Amino acid sequence: MRKYTKDHEWALVEDDIAMVGISEHAVEELGDITFIEAPEIGATLSKGDSAGFVESVKAASDIYAPLSGEVTEVNTRLENEPETVNTEPLGEGWIYKMKLSDIGELDDLMSEEDYQKFLSTL
Secondary structure, three states: OEEEOOOOEEEEEEOOEEEEEEOHHHHHHHOOEEEEEOOOOOOEEOOOOEEEEEEEOOOEEEEEOOOOEEEEEEOOHHHHOOOHHHHOOOOOOOOEEEEEOOHHHHHHOEOHHHHHHHHOOO
């Protein structure tokens, strides 16, 4: 099940590994993405830490860690094809994966339904 933050990141968790990306809403707000800086493999992130950033034709924005853990993989495809996030933000446009240190933090994130309700308040 995909979970969301109020900062428009998502996490798709399987066992204790989370795949992390930015939401379709974030992509729409940013416009055409031209560069993505992912965190370093091996980096330890706490929930809410800046984990990298996204640059687009409209703006630059930090990517925040939705959960705490250690970065285990980054999507190297995005180095040469950052626009993948525009076309597939919830799929091939994932940014990094992390091994979670506190699975209980998932309870603090929003479901898809709750995220859609949140978006309607913006």
